[in-house]
Each structure stands twice: as C-alpha cells, then as structure tokens.
Amino acid sequence: MSKVCQLTGKRPIVGNNVSHSNRKTKRRFLPNLQKKRFFIPETDQWVTLKVCTSAMRTISKLGIYEYLTRLEKEGVDTGVILEQGS
Incomplete structure (x- = not known):
C-alpha cells in the first residue's frame, strides 16, 4: 500500500535521526x-480516499x-470521477 495522498500528492521524505551525541542515522518522515469516506451531495455519491490530514482540513473549509x-482544473488525477447526479 503506497503512502501517498491521493489529493495533495504528499509522499514520504527522507531525513536523519540525530542522537544526543550528534550521530546521524537515516529515517523516513x-x-x-487516513482512509476516509466522503459523501458528495452534488453528484449523490460516496468516495473513499486515502488523504492526509491537511487535505481533510481543506475539504472541511471548501x-x-x-x-x-x-x-x-489544475490537472491533478485524483481517481474520482465527478458525474452529475439526477
């Protein structure tokens, strides 16, 4: 299972663990x-997305x-087909 946000495209980044003695070892951030179901009332459909919490905050605002x-419009492939319901 890939650790990539479907909406923002956030992925793991690489950095260092730095100990008290200043020794550095590789780690991943x-x-x-979160796997979350959203209801889209405009199209009357449920979608399940794997989104980061920062995207959830934006969804709750917009x-x-x-x-x-x-x-x-920006050309991001989200995997969600927005079809207008009747």
Whole structure:
C-alpha cells in the first residue's frame, strides 16, 4: 500500500535521526494518511480516499466537491470521477 495522498500528492521524505551525541542515522518522515469516506451531495455519491490530514482540513473549509473541481482544473488525477447526479 503506497503512502501517498491521493489529493495533495504528499509522499514520504527522507531525513536523519540525530542522537544526543550528534550521530546521524537515516529515517523516513511519513505523511499523516487516513482512509476516509466522503459523501458528495452534488453528484449523490460516496468516495473513499486515502488523504492526509491537511487535505481533510481543506475539504472541511471548501467542501469536497469544490476541492475536487479545483484539483481537476489544475490537472491533478485524483481517481474520482465527478458525474452529475439526477
């Protein structure tokens, strides 16, 4: 299972653990990913996304439909097909 946010594209980055004696060993900084179901009332559908918590904050501010349409205009592939419901 890849550790990449579907909406923002955040992925693990590499850094160092630095001990008290200043010895450095490699480590990974993982994004805070959560698997979450969202309901899109405009299209009357549920979508399950693996998103980071910073994307969840943006979704709660803008709304899931608005956020997905903005990403679609920017050319980001989210894996969500926004079809208008009847």
